[in-house]
Amino acid sequence: MKKSLIALAVLAAAGAASAQSSVTLFGVVDVGLQSVRADGSGSVLKMGTGLNSSSRLGFRGTEDLGGGMSASFWLEAGxxxxxxxxxxxxxxxxxxxxxxxxxxxxxQRRSTVSLAGNFGELRLGRDYVPSFWNHTVFDPFGTVGSGAATNLRLKLGNSNGIQTTTRASNSIGYFLPGNLGGFYGQFMYAMGENNSNAANSSDGRYTGLRLGYANGPVNVAYSYGQTKVLARNDYKDQSIAGSYNFGSFTLMGQWGQEKLGNATGLGGFTKNSAWMLGGSVPVGAGEIKASYGRAKLDGAAGTPKGSQFAVGYVYNLSKRTAVYTTYSRVSNDAGVGAVFFTGLGASATGTSSSGLDIGLRHNF
Structure with missing residues (x-):
């Protein structure tokens, strides 16, 4: 009898422990055909991945520590x-x-460990930088595929090899608690881990924040990030963006500006200012998405401008599976170089490129 009671107690304790913690395997399998055409540079038909939603494989888990506190981890591979x-x-x-x-x-997509409670969340490891969230949250295409707004928006930083336009390693992040009446915020400090005696001791150091308000149909946020880069006299990225859900459709918009003290990539331009207006409309089991944006570069070589138009459709076969298509066209105004050209590269001023995505996505 005593042995039976002890066994029941052990089983009960094990059940309680397992109820307090969980580990989940998750991912996105997104594969499609992508056709890219460029004025004067030909065309390419290829198979791509993550054209509608970034393809990934991950593990995440949470443990209840009691008293309103929890510990968690998140490992996500592209x-x-x-x-x-x-x-x-x-x-x-x-x-x-x-x-x-x-x-x-x-x-490389995310590798973090967190401690959360009534105070908010402390997160350590590799994660999205605060200055990137506005780009993806308020983009109908989620910054993936041919229609991504970042084709124009982050062109300056990516062309100059800035490593923190999207994520940062060695970061310490803090998130405000979720009970502030709709206000939310994120702060991050990431280390470059250089010797203090080196001339570039600050290189790779990122500091950034994002502050926003979401309540009902309204969501608006401001973000700012700065990365120390001695050879480029630092990189800065700021934006303000928002969305409004009218019920029958959702409207999104964003404005942003990235700066470098000096640059070599993208023709040596040091400032890129861009805006985008877009939205999505539910249609039956699917959704129509569209966006239009313009960008202007500034530097010694002039102020060239570019624009992008994108339209897409996603049809949900189930809660986890969808088929999709996206068409996008990037155009460069006649002037100083076809700097906003994407895909195959540009051969002349005033040129343009287009991309067409057709694919299948499954979430698990």
Missing amino acids: MNYDDGSGQAGPSLNNQAAGAANGGGLSF
Whole structure:
């Protein structure tokens, strides 16, 4: 009898422990055909991945610590499901020289451990930078595929090899608690991990914040980030963006500006100012998405401008599976170089490019 009672007690304790913690395997498998055409440069038909939603494979878990506190982890790897490889690893120190690997499986999308409670959340590891969230949350295409607003919006930073336009390694992040009447916020500090005696001791150091308000149909936020880069006299990215859900459709808009003290990539321009207006309309089991944006570069070579128009449709076959198509066209105003040209590169001023995505996405 005593042995039976002891066994029941052990089983009960084990059940309670398992109820207080959980681990989940999750991911997105998104594969499609992408056709890219460029004036004077030909065309390419290829199979791509993450054209509607970024392909990934991940593990996440949470443990209830009691007293309203919890600990959690999140490991998320980017995947190239068109060929089965993992996406290239992250910059180990937020600098181009700190690249990790060329395509083996790595949790470069997110690798964090967190402690959360009534005070908010403290998060350590590799994560999205606060200054990136406005780009993706208020973009109908979620910054993926041919219609991504970042084709124009982050062109300056990406062309100059800035490693923190989207994520940062070695970061300390803090998120405000979710009970502030709709107000939310995120702060981050990330380290470049250089020797203090080095001339570039601050390189790779990122500081940023995002503050917003979401209540009912309204969501609006401001974000700012700065990365120390000695050779470029620092990189700065700021934006203000928002959305309003009218019920029958959702309207989105954003304005942003990125700056470099000096630049070599993208023709040596040092400032990129861009805006985008877009939205989505539910239609039966699907959704129509569209956006239009313009950008202007500033520098010694002049002020060239570019624009992008994108339209897409997603049809949900189930809660987890969808088919989609997106068409986008990037046009460069006649002037100083076709700097906003994407895909194959530009051969002349006033040129344009177009992209067409058709694919299948499954979430698990």
